[in-house]
Amino acid sequence: MQDVIRLAIKEAEALGAGDCEAYVATASESEVFIENNDLKQAKSQDSAALGVRVLVNGALGFYAVNSVAADKVKQAAAMAVKMARVSPRDKFNSLPSGRSKVAPLRGIYDRKAEAFEAGDAASLAAELLQAAKSDSRVSVDSGNFTAALVRHWLGNSNGTLLSERLSAFSWSVMGMAIDGSDVSSFDVQSGSSHSVKGINVLSAADEFVHTVVNSLGARKIDSFNGEMLLTPAAAIELVEEAVEHSINSDSVQKKSSHFAGKLGRSIASPLLTIEDDATNPQGLAAASFDREGVAHKRNVIVEKGVLKKFLYNTYTARKDGVRSTGNASGSTTTPPSVAATNFIVAPGRQSLDSLVSEIKQGMMISRFSGNVNPVNGDFSGVVKGGRIIKNGELGHAVKEVMVAGNVFKCIKNLTGLSKERKVIHSSILPYMRFGGVSFTGG
Known part of the structure; x- marks a missing residue:
């Protein structure tokens, strides 16, 4: 991906860009959906995308592609420069000057997340649903459990070249309580974590049940x-x-x-x-x-x-x-x-x-x-x-x-x-x- 960044900057500069920035992000995501008191759908997807920002005589151009193939990278650079040439100048347009001193942040990437599979997401979604349905009066309208591994890279013509990995887990449950003709207000509870250890779907489910049941009457x-x-x-x-x-x-x-x-x-x-x-x-x-x-x-x-x-x-x-x-x-x-x-x-x-x-x-x-x-x-x-x-x-x-x-x-x-x-x-x-x-x- 560093080569992708360098290629985008090189192409943009060759076409006349005074400054150039390239931003790449890849993601691997698994998500399980809850609907009408049941698990309804599971999906997994991988993605990669590139955004190129250039400045030509103070005018800004930007173009994005959902690919990091060399021909798409060159296309993004060329189109960004083309956009800049027809955009108004703005004296405040600039990129950060010099190489930014960035210290790696701990606690946002869990290596154990690399072994986390779609089946694990489904198991946790099922656990969330079961806990939310622990009271027979509760009806779950929707919910989800999502696991994502993300990596992003950013480079510019001022010498900045950075990358970082992130892991993220999130979950939510939404619904109401029904007791005969008495229907509570809707409520939604959610949670999130950067680590596998921090996943706690039961806490969100318990708070959801408590809130909707106490909304009866x-x-x-x-x-x-x-x-x-x-x-x-x-x-x-x-x-x-x-x-x-x-x-x-x-x-x-x-x-x-x-x-x-x-x-x-x-x-x-x-x-x-x-x-x-x-x-x-x-x-x-x-x-x-x-x-x-x-x-x-x-x-x-x-x-x-x-x-x-x-x-x-x-x-x-x-x-x-x-x-x-x-x-x-x-x-x-x-x-x-x-x-x-x-x-x-x-x-x-x-x-x-x-x-x-x-x-x-x-x-x-x-x-x-x-x-x-x-x-x-x-x-x-x-x-x-x-x-x-x-x-x-x-x-x-x-x-x-x-x-x-x-x-x-x-x-x-x-x-x-x-x-x-x-x-x-x-x-x-x-x-x-x-x-x-x-x-x-x-």
């Missing part, structure tokens, strides 16, 4: 204004998207970020500290280097409520006269963009039970179904898997309840974080409690 409630306690999964749906949008330098530069102009200022409760950290191997987005070959690092974005940093790739960093934070994102099919890696919220000092015990009137939400405006932070939607909390006691499930508010006001009104955290793919989050939220009963 839902009742209508009166409207009220109180505290909202989000599970980590609900926090991803309700909070993370808007915050990620606002810390993205591309959003800032396009004037669509709520945090624009607020560096060094308090934007949230002092309880809130947020990191973007691709060097944390617990998250599935962990890797040694980003889509441009810049070394990943731990970025503290919000520290005790104060906005410390935005996320950059090389292009947006050059626009602002700063260094890339290692957040170039993308695959072989697209030129690099900017995105968060592992989104991590620091834990609190209280247990989940303690957070609940302090709520006089509020609601725990395990899922949110609605809309969140990432620009202004407004949200409104239906509470799913919600349970009423009164005088410190977790009560019955609720139905036909609407919740509305603003994400950026919520993080200023953050009243508690649990010391327990959950890893959900590339998010590592605690339970989060917010005050002054409006709930509308049906």
